[in-house]
Amino acid sequence: xxxxxxxxxxxxxxxxxxxxxxxxxxxxxxxxxxxxxxxxxxxxxxxxxxxxxxxxxxxxxxxxxxxxxxxxxxxxxxxxxxxxxxxxxxxxxxxxxxxxxxxxxxxxxxxxxxxxxxxxxxxxxxxxxxxxxxxxxxxxxxxxxxxxxxxxxxxxxxxxxxxxxxxxxxxxxxxxxxxxxxxxxxxxxxxxxxxxxxxxxxxxxxxxxxxxxxxxxxxxxxxxxxxxxxxxxxxxxxxxxxxxxxxxxxxxxxxxxxxxxxxxxxxxxxxxxxxxxxxxxxxxxxxxxxxxxxxxxxxxxxxxxxxxxxxxxx
Amino acid sequence: xxxxxxxxxxxxxxxxxxxxxxxxxxxxxxxxxxxxxxxxxxxxxxxxxxxxxxxxxxxxxxxxxxxxxxxxxxxxxxxxxxxxxxxxxxxxxxxxxxxxxxxxxxxxxxxxxxxxxxxxxxxxxxxxxxxxxxxxxxxxxxxxxxxxxxxxxxxxxxxxxxxxxxxxxxxxxxxxxxxxxxxxxxxxxxxxxxxxxxxxxxxxxxxxxxxxxxxxxxxxxxxxxxxxxxxxxxxxxxxxxxxxxxxxxxxxxxxxxxxxxxxxxxxxxxxxxxxxxxxxxxxxxxxxxxxxxxxxxxxxxxxxxxxxxxxxxxxxxxxxxxxxxxxxxxxxxxxxxxxxxxxxxxxxxxxxxxxxxxxxxxxxxxxxxxxxxxxxxxxxxxxxxxxxx
Amino acid sequence: xxxxxxxxxxxxxxxxxxxxxxxxxxxxxxxxxxxxxxxxxxxxxxxxxxxxxxxxxxxxxxxxxxxxxxxxxxxxxxxxxxxxxxxxxxxxxxxxxxxxxxxxxxxxxxxxxxxxxxxxxxxxxxxxxxxxxxxxxxxxxxxxxxxxxxxxxxxxxxxxxxxxxxxxxxxxxxxxxxxxxxxxxxxxxxxxxxxxxxxxxxxxxxxxxxxxxxxxxxxxxxxxxxxxxxxxxxxxxxxxxxxxxxxxxxxxxxxxxxxxxxxxxxxxxxxxxxxxxxxxxx
Numbered sequence: 001x002x003x004x005x006x007x008x009x010x011x012x013x014x015x016x017x018x019x020x021x022x023x024x025x026x027x028x029x030x031x032x033x034x035x036x037x038x039x040x041x042x043x044x045x046x047x048x049x050x051x052x053x054x055x056x057x058x059x060x061x062x063x064x065x066x067x068x069x070x071x072x073x074x075x076x077x078x079x080x081x082x083x084x085x086x087x088x089x090x091x092x093x094x095x096x097x098x099x100x101x102x103x104x105x106x107x108x109x110x111x112x113x114x115x116x117x118x119x120x121x122x123x124x125x126x127x128x129x130x131x132x133x134x135x136x137x138x139x140x141x142x143x144x145x146x147x148x149x150x151x152x153x154x155x156x157x158x159x160x161x162x163x164x165x166x167x168x169x170x171x172x173x174x175x176x177x178x179x180x181x182x183x184x185x186x187x188x189x190x191x192x193x194x195x196x197x198x199x200x201x202x203x204x205x206x207x208x209x210x211x212x213x214x215x216x217x218x219x220x221x222x223x224x225x226x227x228x229x230x231x232x233x234x235x236x237x238x239x240x241x242x243x244x245x246x247x248x249x250x251x252x253x254x255x256x257x258x259x260x261x262x263x264x265x266x267x268x269x270x271x272x273x274x275x276x277x278x279x280x281x282x283x284x285x286x287x288x289x290x291x292x293x294x295x296x297x298x299x300x301x302x303x304x305x306x307x308x309x310x311x312x313x314x
Numbered sequence: 315x316x317x318x319x320x321x322x323x324x325x326x327x328x329x330x331x332x333x334x335x336x337x338x339x340x341x342x343x344x345x346x347x348x349x350x351x352x353x354x355x356x357x358x359x360x361x362x363x364x365x366x367x368x369x370x371x372x373x374x375x376x377x378x379x380x381x382x383x384x385x386x387x388x389x390x391x392x393x394x395x396x397x398x399x400x401x402x403x404x405x406x407x408x409x410x411x412x413x414x415x416x417x418x419x420x421x422x423x424x425x426x427x428x429x430x431x432x433x434x435x436x437x438x439x440x441x442x443x444x445x446x447x448x449x450x451x452x453x454x455x456x457x458x459x460x461x462x463x464x465x466x467x468x469x470x471x472x473x474x475x476x477x478x479x480x481x482x483x484x485x486x487x488x489x490x491x492x493x494x495x496x497x498x499x500x501x502x503x504x505x506x507x508x509x510x511x512x513x514x515x516x517x518x519x520x521x522x523x524x525x526x527x528x529x530x531x532x533x534x535x536x537x538x539x540x541x542x543x544x545x546x547x548x549x550x551x552x553x554x555x556x557x558x559x560x561x562x563x564x565x566x567x568x569x570x571x572x573x574x575x576x577x578x579x580x581x582x583x584x585x586x587x588x589x590x591x592x593x594x595x596x597x598x599x600x601x602x603x604x605x606x607x608x609x610x611x612x613x614x615x616x617x618x619x620x621x622x623x624x625x626x627x628x629x630x631x632x633x634x635x636x637x638x639x640x641x642x643x644x645x646x647x648x649x650x651x652x653x654x655x656x657x658x659x660x661x662x663x664x665x666x667x668x669x670x671x672x673x674x675x676x677x678x679x680x681x682x683x684x685x686x687x688x689x690x691x692x693x694x695x696x697x698x699x700x701x702x703x
Numbered sequence: 704x705x706x707x708x709x710x711x712x713x714x715x716x717x718x719x720x721x722x723x724x725x726x727x728x729x730x731x732x733x734x735x736x737x738x739x740x741x742x743x744x745x746x747x748x749x750x751x752x753x754x755x756x757x758x759x760x761x762x763x764x765x766x767x768x769x770x771x772x773x774x775x776x777x778x779x780x781x782x783x784x785x786x787x788x789x790x791x792x793x794x795x796x797x798x799x800x801x802x803x804x805x806x807x808x809x810x811x812x813x814x815x816x817x818x819x820x821x822x823x824x825x826x827x828x829x830x831x832x833x834x835x836x837x838x839x840x841x842x843x844x845x846x847x848x849x850x851x852x853x854x855x856x857x858x859x860x861x862x863x864x865x866x867x868x869x870x871x872x873x874x875x876x877x878x879x880x881x882x883x884x885x886x887x888x889x890x891x892x893x894x895x896x897x898x899x900x901x902x903x904x905x906x907x908x909x910x911x912x913x914x915x916x917x918x919x920x921x922x923x924x925x926x927x928x929x930x931x932x933x934x935x936x937x938x939x940x941x942x943x944x945x946x947x948x949x950x951x952x953x954x955x956x957x958x959x960x961x962x963x964x965x966x967x968x969x970x971x972x973x974x975x976x977x978x979x980x981x982x983x984x985x
Contacts, residue, residue, distance in 0.1 A: 015824065015825065015828060018821070018825040018828075019825060019828050019829070022825060022826075022829075023837075026837050026838070026841055027841065029841060082585050082586065082589075083394075137966065137969070137970070138962075138966070140969065141913070141962055141965040141966035141969055142962055143917055143920055143921070143940075143958060143961045143962060143965070144921075145920075145921065145924050145940055145958075146940060146954070146958030146959075146961060146962065149940065149943060149944060149947065149954045149958065150954075150958070152947060153947055153951050153954075156430075157947060157948050157951075163430055163434060164426065164427075164430050164947075165424070165426060165427050165430060166422070166424075166427040166430060166431060168436075247830070248829075248830035248831055248832075248833075249830070249831065249832075251830040251832070251833060252830050252831055252832025252833060252921075253832070255832060255833070255836070255925075256832075256921055256924070256925065259925055260944065262424045262426075262427045270833075270836065271836075271925055272583060274836065274839075274840040274927065275555055275581065275582055275583040275586070275926070276582070276583040276585060276586045277582070277586050278586075279840075279841075282837065282840050286829075286833055286834075286836075286837045289829075289830060289833050290828060290829050290830070290833065293828065293829065293830050293833075294828050297828075426944075426945065426947075444945075446945075446946065446949055447948075450948060450949075493753075496753045499753070500753050500756050500770075500771065500772075555926060557942070557945035557946075560931070560942075561770050561771060563931075564771050564931050564932060565751070565753070565771050567931065567932060568749070568751040568771065568932070578930070579930065579931055580844075581844075581926060
């Protein structure tokens, strides 16, 4: 598998180049003169000229791109126009929050979806099946920010069980950190849970119908053994597929969830810097998220081919 | 402070200081270039906070990261955007103070997160509460809400140099189209007071007889026509993306629509808003001023043609004269008369569309004792102690 | 089998599908709202009433009023128009750009196909909301920019779909024969490719419209889509967040509207897909 990973990684490099090109083009497609935009209309020509030189705006676009890419590869994503803090540093500061949220959301969604998907497939047309079908349809159509608002209202304002928003970092207090994570994790994880439930159920149904399962049942293996050994592994493939397909949506929803719950993560950094018109931060975050997304997809692909021996990607 | 290389923002506040002479260990003589009434008030604020010469010489530009002052607490650490910690200074000149051992300041920009932290006991004192939350705070057990008059004013800065607000009549149209009473009631829940000038009710300088600030749609339309825009016009106002300000701007938007003016709203993060204000990159910009104890501090910098914060580039020699006179005059009665004229002239020229004077509201937990709430909004912890339960 | 009986079968299957019927009903309601908005809404959606601010639901205001006294029911009804605009505009952009790209890639093949598929892959390499946010950030927070950004993000899906249909048709013997007999590419496209595309395009469009409505609402919620005073469901939820304790009804109805509309288009898409699924016919 490592060899496969390595080969796929090499194949992804041209794609990453193109992605970086798009990100570069995005910011440099800014309407208007960047120098005037950042320094104001009143700035004198000398200051404007110095700003342009400092940012390399006077050089040809290709040279600018090469310089920018070179710096990015070394981890230098520029500096915030507002705070002068290196963008890479800002991202790394906030990354733990986003990662914790993602892990929590994935855990919540799999904890809900896996049992529900399996049980509803095994006990077709039962009450559980009905609940899970409804959940699958509803969970996916529900806008995350609406669900979040409802959860905040019920659990934080009415019942006062959980904090309505805000973040307590892990080193400060573990229980408070976990508490502040509950509502965001459920908000983020529900849509994914809905899809995984649906996919898992149909995947399991397919597998349960297949010949070898019936043969195993005929041989006298208990239902649980059948489900456990044969069906489960194949069903897991569908879970990985769904998670892989939904990674992009998950990242997007993370931005919304972080904004709704005022969590100081990478997603919030992007929104805040858009309102600050801090374009270098915006650019840096997009590049970071896009590269992260491509690499995660790669990982999922490799994992997928590892799980399903029928598919070997060359 | 006067060293231009250090670019202190307080420099203009002590401009009239000519020389300082040390008389003895407890007396200092300051000579001014001209009579300057606000001087003592200026010294009660940021400009009067003592700074260690040795520290400035040692740290230079990094002094802000290693501050040394003369207060009852000493600086421990500052993690940007996270917290700032102070600890008790044992060598304070009054050995009975302070009572507190440690103070931690936490910046929480989101008002609902801040209020939630207050309610759950994560913080003990809260600065700035959204007007809509005040009622909930008062109803909450264990919290004390203190509402006093403030020095604030909120206004829309109108760029006097670019169209359409380079025409006085157009600015006056905005002045009469805005309904300050409604804003006071709906946005601020009756807290604070409507503003028709730079002097809030807490100041002796306020012109309480002035009534020409009430909404008058007919007059606003007439002013528009007078200014050459009888069919209205369109412009963009920049504002801070906080719910209270968004609500207020939408109300102004609806009110201006009635006279045919189409106001678009551009919401920005506060730092960017301030940067745009300082670089004159705006046609209209809505922002507040936290205020200074002396009326001169609320007016001179904004209305004098050479005022350090006059970003709208307003210039009227008569106004300059009034302001300069008022700051040189030491008799309060005479100063008040001058500031009344300032208010009337400012309403006539309408370089700013003043909207509201905020109430100064602080919320603190019941176990916090000895907190003296002062209208400049600064939190002085010298005499504060925590009551153990 | 000719087209008419195929359509009849599809319709029959659609009518049998519960999912599809529910979806169709929801979408029809939504479209009805957009068409009849001025008639149905009791008030002007941007009319303010400063005496009745943050009022709870009542006879005069069935959904209550918002923070500057506007009637929420009227705003929810008119908000459907913004959502419709989002759905239609984005799909239109995706088709206008994606259709020619897909056709070119499928027909011309070779280097052109490679190039187009590469470009498509690059766009798909971005998480959709991230790309939409980036484009909106650069162009400025306005509804039309947000919709354009979402449309761009849709292009790959539509281009790929068309390309797939073109390739499938090219393999068809009938088409090869027709081409050999001198039928021009244009004839092939019009007579064979496009008709085959309609079905999958309908399915894709249904899902894309639902995604566009959701994404426009998300962007407006974040403050980067529709701007005040335009009534859009997303922007109403953004306001609702600040007043959750004082006025929870602000968030209930716009959210419900988004949910039901998105659900409707999702179910409709499912229904159409099931109806056209040849496996279910016999």
